[in-house]
Amino acid sequence: MKPLALLLAVVFFVLGGLYGFGTINFLTKSGTEHSHHVSHLVLCWVLALLCLIWYRFQSNPAR
Amino acid sequence: MTDLQALILALLQGVSELFPVSSLGHTILVPALLHWTNVDRSNPTFLAFVVVLHLGTALALIAYYRARWWSIARALFTSLVRGRISQDRDERIGWLLVVGTIPVGILGVLFEQPVRALFGSPAPAALFLAFNGLVMFAGEGLRRRQLADPARADRPIEHMNFAQSVLVGIAQSFALLPGISRSGASMVAGLLCDLDHEDAAEFSFLLATPVIFAAALLETRYLVAPDTHVVLFQAIAGGVAAAIAAYCSVAFLMRYFKTNDLRPFGWYCVIVGVGCFILSKRGLLS
Numbered sequence: 001m002k003p004l005a006l007l008l009a010v011v012f013f014v015l016g017g018l019y020g021f022g023t024i025n026f027l028t029k030s031g032t033e034h035s036h037h038v039s040h041l042v043l044c045w046v047l048a049l050l051c052l053i054w055y056r057f058q059s060n061p062a063r
Numbered sequence: 064m065t066d067l068q069a070l071i072l073a074l075l076q077g078v079s080e081l082f083p084v085s086s087l088g089h090t091i092l093v094p095a096l097l098h099w100t101n102v103d104r105s106n107p108t109f110l111a112f113v114v115v116l117h118l119g120t121a122l123a124l125i126a127y128y129r130a131r132w133w134s135i136a137r138a139l140f141t142s143l144v145r146g147r148i149s150q151d152r153d154e155r156i157g158w159l160l161v162v163g164t165i166p167v168g169i170l171g172v173l174f175e176q177p178v179r180a181l182f183g184s185p186a187p188a189a190l191f192l193a194f195n196g197l198v199m200f201a202g203e204g205l206r207r208r209q210l211a212d213p214a215r216a217d218r219p220i221e222h223m224n225f226a227q228s229v230l231v232g233i234a235q236s237f238a239l240l241p242g243i244s245r246s247g248a249s250m251v252a253g254l255l256c257d258l259d260h261e262d263a264a265e266f267s268f269l270l271a272t273p274v275i276f277a278a279a280l281l282e283t284r285y286l287v288a289p290d291t292h293v294v295l296f297q298a299i300a301g302g303v304a305a306a307i308a309a310y311c312s313v314a315f316l317m318r319y320f321k322t323n324d325l326r327p328f329g330w331y332c333v334i335v336g337v338g339c340f341i342l343s344k345r346g347l348l349s
Binding site for chain 2: 056
């Protein structure tokens with residue numbers, strides 16, 4: 001599960017960046033509204049952070 | 064929007080956000096019932112006003128549960144450093160809240176705007192409010208059936224598992240629909256996960272806090288909209304009123320759910336929902 005957690009973290013981080021730069025508009029209110037992209041960016045980066053936390057919990061040898 | 068309208072909306076928001084009766088549904092139905100045609104819900108100044116009301120509500124929840132949030136934050140930090148989740152109560156509750164917030168975060172960001180555009184009018188809000196009441200009756204019925212089963216017993220919040228927390232989070236996501244109550248849906252889900260009413264209410268309020276706060280923070284752009292100064296006084300006074308109303312509401316509800324259940328709120332939702340739906344079909348809601 002460790003590689004999956006890391007992979008998902010990278011995917012969400014990149015996805016957030018793409019939303020932030022307006023490269024992708026999938027499931028946004030409109031293709032041009034910047035503020036709506038910000039919420040997608042924040043969501044993706046929060047999910048990336050949670051994946052890193054998941055990775056951290058998987059990494060503990062004492063587990 | 065007049066000062067009186069702003070005050071009524073603020074008190075309505077503070078109370079109905081935490082009572083299981085849908086704040087969004089009420090902020091659609093009450094202006095329609097009172098024929099407040101001057102209240103434009105899509106106006107940036109009104110949205111700025113709503114942002115401050117949500118901030119006030121979230122701050123009231125944080126203030127009420129300040130000791131609990133402090134211990135949860137410390138426990139989360141400790142477990143992150145340790146790299147393992149222990150059986151500590153606050154640690155378990157903290158991670159249950161994190162996991163339970165994920166569904167509503169994803170669904171809220173992706174679907175909030177289209178859902179509100181589709182159902183943000185009085186008739187659907189009234190129907191969903193009546194449905195919300197039926198859900199509470201169904202939840203209470205299922206809980207009574209559970210209590211009759213000797214193999215099942217109430218358990219504390221920290222004994223929930225992560226799947227159950229996700230289930231409560233998904234239930235909370237239904238509050239994107241105007242008329243469906245965030246606290247009502249998550250409380251019913253909590254009851255079905257073997258929490259008692261008091262614990263279900265507490266978990267629901269704890270779970271709602273980061274969601275309301277994050278939703279308000281993501282909408283802060285409306286606070287710097289060009290005409291925001293027009294509603295500055297109303298927004299500040301409204302935010303304070305919403306915070307006081309929310310604090311009193313959560314204090315009342317936590318005491319109420321020690322000995323009572325969701326059925327009175329179910330009756331209220333069914334009666335008001337059906338009544339408003341009939342009025343909207345007769346063209347009496349503006």
